[in-house]
Amino acid sequence: MKELLTPKLLAILFFTSNILFGQDVIQSIETRYNNPKRYVIQELTVSGLQFLDPNQILSVSGFAVGDTITVPSEDLSLLVKKLWLNRYFSKVELRYSKIENDKIWLDINLQENPRLAKWEFTGSSGTKISKSNKTDLTEKLKLRRGSEVSEFMLENSKRLIKMYFAEKGFLNVEVSTIQSADTALKNAATITFVINKNPKVKIKNLNFNGNSNISDRKLRKSMKKTKRKSLFRSGKYIQEKYDEDLDNIITYYNKKGYRDAKIVSDTIYALDNKFINVDINIEEGKQYFIRNITWIGNSVLPEEHLNATLGLKKGDVYDKSTLNKMLFEDDLSVSTQYNDMGYMFFYLDPVEINIEGDSIDLEMRMIEYDQARFNRITINGNNKTDEDVVRRELYTKPGELFSKTAIVESIRRLGTSGYFNPEAFNKPEGISVIPDRANSTVDLAYNLEEVSNDQLELSGGWGSGMFVGSVGVTFNNFAMSRLFKKGAWRPVPSGEGQTLSLRGQSNGSYYNTFSLSFMDPWFGKKKPNTFTFSAYFAHESNASYWLGDADQWMSVLGISVGLGKRLKWPDNNFMLRGDLSYQRYTLHDWSSYFTFSNGSSNNLSFGLTLSRVSIDQQFYPRQGSEFSIGVQLTPPYSLLGSDKDYTAISDAERYKWIEYHKWTFRFATYTSLSSSKKLVLHTKTKFGVLGYYNKEWGYSPFEGYILGGDGMSGYTRYGQEVVGLRGYENNSLSPYKNGVNTANIYSKFTVELRYPIILEPSSSIYVLAFFEAGNSWYEIRDFNPFSLKRSVGAGLRLYLPIVGILGIDWGYGLDKVKGYDGAGGGKFHFSIGTIID
Numbered sequence: 001m002k003e004l005l006t007p008k009l010l011a012i013l014f015f016t017s018n019i020l021f022g023q024d025v026i027q028s029i030e031t032r033y034n035n036p037k038r039y040v041i042q043e044l045t046v047s048g049l050q051f052l053d054p055n056q057i058l059s060v061s062g063f064a065v066g067d068t069i070t071v072p073s074e075d076l077s078l079l080v081k082k083l084w085l086n087r088y089f090s091k092v093e094l095r096y097s098k099i100e101n102d103k104i105w106l107d108i109n110l111q112e113n114p115r116l117a118k119w120e121f122t123g124s125s126g127t128k129i130s131k132s133n134k135t136d137l138t139e140k141l142k143l144r145r146g147s148e149v150s151e152f153m154l155e156n157s158k159r160l161i162k163m164y165f166a167e168k169g170f171l172n173v174e175v176s177t178i179q180s181a182d183t184a185l186k187n188a189a190t191i192t193f194v195i196n197k198n199p200k201v202k203i204k205n206l207n208f209n210g211n212s213n214i215s216d217r218k219l220r221k222s223m224k225k226t227k228r229k230s231l232f233r234s235g236k237y238i239q240e241k242y243d244e245d246l247d248n249i250i251t252y253y254n255k256k257g258y259r260d261a262k263i264v265s266d267t268i269y270a271l272d273n274k275f276i277n278v279d280i281n282i283e284e285g286k287q288y289f290i291r292n293i294t295w296i297g298n299s300v301l302p303e304e305h306l307n308a309t310l311g312l313k314k315g316d317v318y319d320k321s322t323l324n325k326m327l328f329e330d331d332l333s334v335s336t337q338y339n340d341m342g343y344m345f346f347y348l349d350p351v352e353i354n355i356e357g358d359s360i361d362l363e364m365r366m367i368e369y370d371q372a373r374f375n376r377i378t379i380n381g382n383n384k385t386d387e388d389v390v391r392r393e394l395y396t397k398p399g400e401l402f403s404k405t406a407i408v409e410s411i412r413r414l415g416t417s418g419y420f421n422p423e424a425f426n427k428p429e430g431i432s433v434i435p436d437r438a439n440s441t442v443d444l445a446y447n448l449e450e451v452s453n454d455q456l457e458l459s460g461g462w463g464s465g466m467f468v469g470s471v472g473v474t475f476n477n478f479a480m481s482r483l484f485k486k487g488a489w490r491p492v493p494s495g496e497g498q499t500l501s502l503r504g505q506s507n508g509s510y511y512n513t514f515s516l517s518f519m520d521p522w523f524g525k526k527k528p529n530t531f532t533f534s535a536y537f538a539h540e541s542n543a544s545y546w547l548g549d550a551d552q553w554m555s556v557l558g559i560s561v562g563l564g565k566r567l568k569w570p571d572n573n574f575m576l577r578g579d580l581s582y583q584r585y586t587l588h589d590w591s592s593y594f595t596f597s598n599g600s601s602n603n604l605s606f607g608l609t610l611s612r613v614s615i616d617q618q619f620y621p622r623q624g625s626e627f628s629i630g631v632q633l634t635p636p637y638s639l640l641g642s643d644k645d646y647t648a649i650s651d652a653e654r655y656k657w658i659e660y661h662k663w664t665f666r667f668a669t670y671t672s673l674s675s676s677k678k679l680v681l682h683t684k685t686k687f688g689v690l691g692y693y694n695k696e697w698g699y700s701p702f703e704g705y706i707l708g709g710d711g712m713s714g715y716t717r718y719g720q721e722v723v724g725l726r727g728y729e730n731n732s733l734s735p736y737k738n739g740v741n742t743a744n745i746y747s748k749f750t751v752e753l754r755y756p757i758i759l760e761p762s763s764s765i766y767v768l769a770f771f772e773a774g775n776s777w778y779e780i781r782d783f784n785p786f787s788l789k790r791s792v793g794a795g796l797r798l799y800l801p802i803v804g805i806l807g808i809d810w811g812y813g814l815d816k817v818k819g820y821d822g823a824g825g826g827k828f829h830f831s832i833g834t835i836i837d
Helices: 007-015 023-031 054-061 074-085 131-141 151-166 216-222 239-255 303-310 320-329 334-340 387-391 404-416 422-426
Strands: 037-047 068-071 089-100 103-112 115-123 174-181 188-196 202-209 262-270 275-283 289-296 347-356 359-367 373-380 431-436 441-447 455-463 466-478 498-506 511-520 529-541 553-566 574-588 599-613 624-633 661-672 680-691 705-707 721-723 745-759 764-777 789-800 804-813 825-832
Touching: 037 054, 054 074, 054 103, 068 074, 074 089, 074 103, 115 131, 131 151, 151 174, 151 188, 202 216, 216 239, 239 262, 239 275, 239 320, 289 303, 303 320, 303 334, 320 334, 320 347, 334 347, 334 404, 373 387, 404 422, 404 431, 404 441, 455 804, 529 574, 680 721, 705 745, 705 764, 764 804
Parallel strands: 037 103, 115 188, 202 275, 289 359, 373 441, 705 721
Antiparallel strands: 037 068, 089 103, 174 188, 262 275, 347 359, 431 441, 455 466, 466 498, 498 511, 511 529, 529 553, 553 574, 574 599, 599 624, 624 661, 661 680, 680 745, 745 764, 764 789, 789 804, 804 825
16 A cells, blocks of 8 residues: 555555546656646636535545645545545545646546445354344444444454453464445445354463462362363353453462562463463562561551551561551541541551661551531432431431541442442442541532332242232332322332331131231431331131031131330440230131130230341342341240139130240351452251140140241131241141141241342342251250251242342252151242242
């Protein structure tokens, strides 16, 4: 192309064209090549364009009508070169239509590069390009219909395709292009990218040289994403991850005190078309230890306290990562402690002031500055939720001293409220911190992303030999005070953070139940005191499943009222709640199904629960814990009356007023196992025991436990608590007594590994693998914490705002159940509207 731009070739190119030129003129120009002639431009035009503006080309040319030019000349060569370098054209010609004496009529004839009509990705040599690959490549290449097809675009696209597959372990990808004219559009092209991925390249060996103090095994372990090919490792090589792992090697050395460690060189070479070796040459340097630590500029916290926080002393290995963690990153770091006392503008710089042999002296240079206070606290994005509902959860108040912990706790409270997308707080725009050093103030803006959290429940469960379907609706941001306010029903009054739930269960005429519950987390709107109310009615008969009259039936009416108070000690995550409950069982000729056939039983109980919740969100917690211990008890009626012969009284009299005391314990933890905080370890322990006051009276048939299966409530005759244990049939792990499965004591342990697929307001999905163990017993004296039924399996959870949580698990029960063949083994469990717990 450069040769084309020489003056002689310009003369030949411009004036030997088959278009418009006569041979006599060409010859006259060529014969005067060594004697150039000057012309005055009489007309300057641009031809051949379809998309670009001719005036733009004329302005770029630098020539205008009336200019004098020399033909041929270097100026004309530069014009052609300039147009070529724009990369918009596949052909550039300078032509003239007429020459008269010293006048010339010039035309710049251009052929634009074709426009992209469509593109395709196809494989060659057995390569398959999946639909997801095509979608990803289209997004990565950023191809658009109507864009220019240039050599640069094609080469860049091939480069990006190779990079895409290199990230998946295909390092020897070959990409070619086929360009064909589009039949529907003029000067348009279809581009087909032909891709041959070739076999994946795996890492055969990771070799280290120069590491005399740290073993190869430890260095390989420090490389988080780059591993050798093995039975359990893919050995995939990804350049970006490899570069990160080179940094991880140095970080590991720094943690061991080798502050001068560096990677001198690294070499990657192919063994064949499937395997590569990686050689890494390291210069370890000297291992250093801490000698003296001094603090300068600290007046608020004494040196003894700062040293205790730092946790490093004379003789310790000089570990930069631990030093930075305890100075700046940890929840109890020096920086956090100062921030929580209002010193937002606090400055700290650890300086190595002396290095002698293998010893380092550190000087912590501090400037405390003045304390800062919160100024403006702005709430954005709460279109549905009242602002006071948001503000009541905030620990950042205008005028109070700045506190980093207060901000973190405020975000956690908002994330667990259920009204806002907790993932939005992980984005940079989730919260805005605007400091004003001149006035020692800080403005905050909470930028909320509201979610729809009202739910429609559709669920089903199997209990007592029948299928029970459920339907319900829950309004999680209800506003009771606007119940009669005009215009508030859109579709229901909302914004005050209350919960209203309506639910029904049915098996046709045979079994029906209806329930209503209401919860206000800030009863009275001044303090975080919780008020709850619930009522339900259930009716069971001997009618046919869907139609028919009943001459035998049982009904249950229940009502419960509760009050809870958020505590300030030991910390503000604790809550104490009390509940008063009453249930009445009424029976008519129900002898075939109950412990007595006619009459009524009354269950009046008081419950007290101490709980602590510190999780960061509801559906997919990454950190924190949940703890609760509670007792539910009735009056000891059998101890209050006169002496009776308990063996002589009927069950109808015995259970006219039900008595028991029931104790429950639950503890769950959530721990992130990766730096991305995606992989989460969830552990859980549950324990429950139902006791009696009077040995002669014995255990109550009411309020026991049913263990095994999916844990969905389904149907229970005596109001037992249903506890799931995957891998076993429903109810199969509870003793069979008095015609029903029931237990008076149980224990259960769960370990889950969770990983999210998607976490968005519209839908959230995570997968899990689990190990569970548990058992139940009728007699407390038979309790054996080591006699457990175990299971393993995997599952998936899907959260849809309008439906709630949908779950599917496959569990395999590892142990046999006495008297219940087939209770264990492989089992699928489905749940709708709940989590298998």
